Structures are given as structure tokens and as C-alpha cells.
Amino acid sequence: MQPEQTLEYLQRQVRQLRALAIFNAAAALCAVFAAFLLRGNGGEVRAHKFSLIDRSGRTHLELSEFQKDRYGLTLFDSAGRARMALKIEPDGSPRLSLAAESGQALADLLVFREAPRLTLANAAGVDFFSLSLEMDGSSRLSLVMADRYGRPRAELGVSAESSSLVLEGRNGAVFRAPIE
Numbered sequence: 614m615q616p617e618q619t620l621e622y623l624q625r626q627v628r629q630l631r632a633l634a635i636f637n638a639a640a641a642l643c644a645v646f647a648a649f650l651l652r653g654n655g656g657e658v659r660a661h662k663f664s665l666i667d668r669s670g671r672t673h674l675e676l677s678e679f680q681k682d683r684y685g686l687t688l689f690d691s692a693g694r695a696r697m698a699l700k701i702e703p704d705g706s707p708r709l710s711l712a713a714e715s716g717q718a719l720a721d722l723l724v725f726r727e728a729p730r731l732t733l734a735n736a737a738g739v740d741f742f743s744l745s746l747e748m749d750g751s752s753r754l755s756l757v758m759a760d761r762y763g764r765p766r767a768e769l770g771v772s773a774e775s776s777s778l779v780l781e782g783r784n785g786a787v788f789r790a791p792i793e
Contacts, residue, residue: 632688632697635673636688636697639665639674639686639688642665643665643674661678662676662678663675663676663677671693672689672693673688673689674688674689675687681703683700683703684701685700685701685708690714692714694714694716695712695716696711696712697710698712702723706723706724706725707723707724708722708723710722713736715736717736717737717738718734719733719734719736720734728745728747729745730745730746731744731745739761740759740763741761741763742758743755743756743757743758747772753770753771753772754770754771755768755769755770756768757769767779767780775791777789777790778790
């Protein structure tokens with residue numbers, strides 16, 4: 614890796630860690646706020662939406678219903694763009710999404726039933742990297758890397774019984790191991 618690429622990578626990691634720290638601080642602040650409101654009266658706080666705003670009125674954190682039956686926490690950057698979302702899908706699956714300035718989710722972590730999945734996408738929203746565990750109980754791990762159009766170019770599958778590798782090169786040439 615070139616020094617410029619390493620520096621860019623480290624800067625990106627620092628930004629992501631800063632966002633995570635803000636998220637944790639905001640969650641802790643929400644807990645303190647709720648504890649303050651509930652102090653001494655044994656009651657409960659009920660609302661359709663909680664927002665954390667700065668002095669100028671810009672929202673930086675929002676706890677609300679995203680869409681029908683989708684609830685979660687959204688963190689906004691200083692320009693008011695949603696950059697991080699922690700939500701519960703209608704089927705009960707938890708999802709953590711990290712977005713670019715454009716609002717396009719570039720990293721997604723989802724747990725569907727017993728199957729975790731990490732997906733990375735490009736700026737156009739096309740998945741190019743996916744790491745998942747099969748939900749059929751086989752504990753099969755799948756790693757898929759795709760080109761910019763979303764076509765799988767490299768696939769690795771590993772389970773207790775077997776493993777497989779598929780690589781697609783130029784002009785459709787395919788390497789498979791083991792050979793079918």
C-alpha cells in the first residue's frame with residue numbers, strides 16, 4: 614500500500630471511529646436524559662420522536678420511526694446529512710448502516726434470524742463485497758466480491774464439510790476449486 618493510500622485509509626478509520634464515539638456519547642446522553650426525566654417519579658417518558666439538536670437548531674441525533682414499523686436511531690453530520698443509522702427492520706432484524714455524504718449507505722451490517730451479513734457498496738449503491746453466514750444452520754461462511762456492476766467476480770465458501778473457490782477473469786474465464 615502506498616503512503617498516500619495508507620494515510621487516506623487511516624483518515625477514513627479516524628472519521629469512522631469519531632462517528633462511533635459520537636454515537637456512543639449520544640446514546641449515553643439519551644440514557645442520562647431519560648433517567649433525569651424519570652428521576653423520583655417512577656413514571657415513563659413516551660414520545661413519537663426524540664431529537665438532539667445543537668444551539669442553532671440543527672438535529673444531530675434522532676430516535677424515531679423511519680418508515681412504517683421501522684424504528685431506530687439516526688446520527689447526522691454537521692451539515693444535517695444522515696450518516697449513520699441503527700434500526701430495527703419490520704421483521705425484527707437489527708441493522709447498522711454507514712452512509713457517505715450523499716446519503717448512500719456504503720457499509721451495512723445486518724443480522725437476519727441467525728445469519729449475520731456485512732455488505733460494502735460503492736457510491737452508486739452497488740454491493741461489491743459481502744460476507745455472510747448461512748441461516749440454514751450449516752455455519753457456511755460466504756465471501757463474495759463483485760465488480761462495479763455488482764457481478765460476482767470472486768466467491769469463497771467454507772463449511773465444516775467443504776470449501777469452494779470461484780474466480781472469474783476477463784472474457785468470462787472461470788476458475789473453480791474443487792472442479793465440478
